[in-house]
Amino acid sequence: MSSYRIVGIDLGTTNSLVAFMQGESPAVIPGEDGLNLVPSVVALDEKNQPVIGNAARKYLAETPERTVYSIKRLMGRGVDDIQEELKFFPFRLAEDLQPGEVLRIKLGDKTFTPPEISALILRQLKRNAERFFGAPVAKAVITVPAYFNDAQRQATKDAGRIAGLEVLRLVNEPTAASLAYGLDKKQNGIVAVYDLGGGTFDISILKLHDGIFEVVSTNGDTHLGGDDIDNLLITIALDDTLGDLSLDLRRNAEAVQAIRKAVIEAKIALSSQPSAKLDIELPGDKRYLREITREQFEQLIRPIIDRTVGPCKQALKDAGLKPEQIDEVVLVGGSTRIPKVRALVKELFHRDPHTDLNPDEVVALGAAVQANILGGGSEATENMLLLDVTPLSLGIEVAGGVTDKIILRNSTIPASATQFYTTQIDGQANVAIHVLQGERELAKDCRSLARFDLKGIPPMAAGMARIEVKFLIDANGILNVSAREQRSGKESEIQVQPSYGLTDEQVEGMILDSFDSAEEDFRQRQVIEARNEAATILAALDKGKKSPAWGQLTTDEKKKIAKMEKALIAVKADDDYQAIRKAIDALNQGTTRLAELMMDSAVSVALKGKTMDEADMGEGPTAPHPMAKAEFE
Amino acid sequence: MRDEQTEMTKAPLTTITAKPAPEETQTCWSCGTMRAVHFCEFCGKVQPPAPVDYFTFFGLPRKLNLDVTALEEDFYELSRKLHPDINARAGSQEQEWSLQQSSLLNDAHRTLKDPIKRTQYLLKLEGVELEEQSKSATEQARSTGELKKQIVPPDLLEEVFELNVQLEELRMQKKMGEDDPALIEEIGRQKLELEEKHEALLEELRTHWKTWDRLIEREQAGKVVSEDERKQARDKMVDLLNRRNYIRNLVRDVSEALGE
Secondary structure, three states: OHHHHEEEEEEOOOEEEEEEEEOOEEEEOOOOOOOOOEEOEEEEOOOOOEEEOHHHHHHHHHOHHHEEEOHHHHOOOOHHHHHHHHHHOOOOEOOOOOOOOOOOEEEOOEEEOHHHHHHHHHHHHHHHHHHHHOOOOOEEEEEEOOOOOHHHHHHHHHHHHHOOOEEEEEEEHHHHHHHHHHOOOOOOEEEEEEEEOOOOEEEEEEEEEOOEEEEEEEEEEOOOOHHHHHHHHHHHHHHHHHHHHOOOOOOOHHHHHHHHHHHHHHHHHOOOOOEEEEEEEEOOOEEEEEEEEHHHHHHHHHHHHHHHHHHHHHHHHHHOOOHHHOOEEEEEOHHHHOHHHHHHHHHHHOOOOEOOOOOOOHHHHHHHHHHHHHOOOOOOOOOOEEEOEOOOOEEEEEOOOEEEEEEOOOOEOOEEEEEEEOOOOOOOOOEEEEEEEOOOOEHHHOEEEEEEEEOOOOOOOOOOOOEEEEEEEOOOOOEEEEEEEOOOOOOOEOOOOOOOOOOHHHHHHHHHHHHHHHHHHHHHHHHHHHHHHHHHHHHHHHHHHHOHHHHOOOHHHHHHHHHHHHHHHHHHOOOOHHHHHHHHHHHHHHOHHHHHHHHHOOOOOOOOOOOOOHHHHHHOOOOOOOOOHHHOO | OOOHHHOOOOOOOOOOOOOOOOOOOOOOOOOOOOOOOOEOOOOOOEOOOOOOOHHHHOOOOOOOOOOHHHHHHHHHHHHHHHOOOOOOOOOHHHHHHHHHHHHHHHHHHHHHHOHHHHHHHHHHHOOOOOHHHHHHHHHHHHHHOOOOOOOOOHHHHHHHHHHHHHHHHHHHHHHHOOOOHHHHHHHHHHHHHHHHHHHHHHHHHHHHHHHHHHHHHHHHOOOOOOHHHHHHHHHHHHHHHHHHHHHHHHHHHHHHHOOO
């Protein structure tokens, strides 16, 4: 039943969730606070310890310089890519960043790379799941926006590794959502998934065919979402306060956070009310008051939500479909709660979209379905298979700075292409390859993925070497490159060095850092578990002593049991979980005859201490769980 | 297993009709009992990928008229055996094979389902270097602004000459900030005609497929097909693809000039 331990994770811009397959349907695992959503916020507390999720939210206003949110926007990106983000997000870059280095963000006086911050969020989700299962979790499926490029995917995978998770698969968010929807309605047809989240937009068109979920086309914008609406409203409020109150708050992080909180609340309210009021306390005993009607709001956000139209039309075109040919439209992401967004989708696809599943949870639920499939499947997921595509074309730079596309966008993955290279001069030992991702014709307009160096080519006359380079995009949408020289006698593998993102060693180093504390966490949980178990068996023994079977034991047996009971009570208070377990085992053994006698006398009180095996986990989140909050001290 | 009765129809899904004939004694690396190709029919384990062409991968003869619906069914069926998700719990070597096999399956399906890509691929297998293969040269020429030397198909000479004059005029006008709706309409009309021609060439290509497929069928029936006959059939398709490619580039140029 190892598949139980593979969890599905939605690592979102605004919120993150972890889910698992509970019997035949996926369920979200709540945190210790009982809430399903873990805000993707990371803060450092007074003792420099990371605080994650709801607990970190209070630091947003109190110590904004020690807090970070929307880190997903920086995943897999370089300094040059994020100038636009820096205008709107309070990301504080490390001052000593070297060119070409992976970004580092300052929290207090420490610095973290985006994968490390994401790893802290993932670790929190992992802990929530472990607490829920009462057992360690080591494997996960993590979702990414369909339109994420190679570097962004790699950064997400790195984050998983840093968090101590083996990432079995990266699944595209809209595709995951379709899995969650497809589970109960096993039918054939064409489905469009419109996914407008906190920071990213995806549109995917899928063909459902007897359990096969085949993505036909996908498109999107990895920098478009609810965040943009918030920023627009914040900008207006800041302009207002500057104009009306002569108060320049742009550099006042605390005030900006207060405004941000208020506009988000107003935005949410406007999805169900005709108008919302902004009432914000500002420094110097001033107040910002403003009423905003839904009509005004819709006018303001029109330019933002209109940016989803182009990708939708392109996805339809790439799929060779007309809007009428779409059988169902599914909405995903919190921003699809906005009535104007729903109206736009209806206009685009000529039909009412589905909203049966919670748009905040559907991606995580789908990730849990995929986790179940990877774990060997169950009755519910039998015959289900996901065939996804690569969102962007893969190209190689050729003479003249032109991109030669070798794997076109919307190709089903895994996909591969083989190119042949040769040397230009006698004895040349290296060949440089520039790999690009994007749709533009010129290399400079595409995203540079990596510069590979083919090294160690055996010395030969110019043009004699024949180097076969295989580019393979795996099922995670991540590029793998292998190369071999064919002309020289032996087929020597040639070393390839990607020039982007964290190196393996860097990731290793980061894992160890967090691994140490993960070990400590796990040890603490083991202690709590063992104590709970000890309490269970001691309670059962008390019951046993009152049963008629007790009288059937010899004095010697009773003495032995009393001794072992005492020993267990003694070690129970200590932090050594192995000692507690040992004492439990001893008492278990010593009371075997008592248990048998009780069984014989048909007193059906199980004295055997229940171990926390997986049989207990089937009850799921609705049943009181052995590791439920109340049992933590 | 390949046998003679399958020669006219598609061979069973799990059979490789490799050229040269596959070794008869191939067995599953895992259970060793069955003759195995992509996966073992007996225990279902994925096999190491064989270096085969796309037609062979699907157990198809090198014919160009193919049942795309049946191809898709095969594609789905093979995906259920070869996809990395299905083999996620296998050993690392098997996972690697699954990745290789699955990418080969996807590459083969993508190529064969599309009539143009299928034809181009077959011609490449037959040793033809297509104009289209030097796509990068075309794009390089476009980026540097140099004209790539391209032979204008004779039947288009007159039309292309006239169109080029009009396009030049349009570009001049645009530079001067002028606007001539009549000219734009005329160019638009010609573009439409070119697009229709582009479509019609696909139909014409299908008739060449028939000629080619008949040669393959004769070969399969054990009859001799001369290299000359093969070459003739190939050349017709090459010529047509070049013409089609030429028109496509022309349409692209027109769209660009129209600012579309």
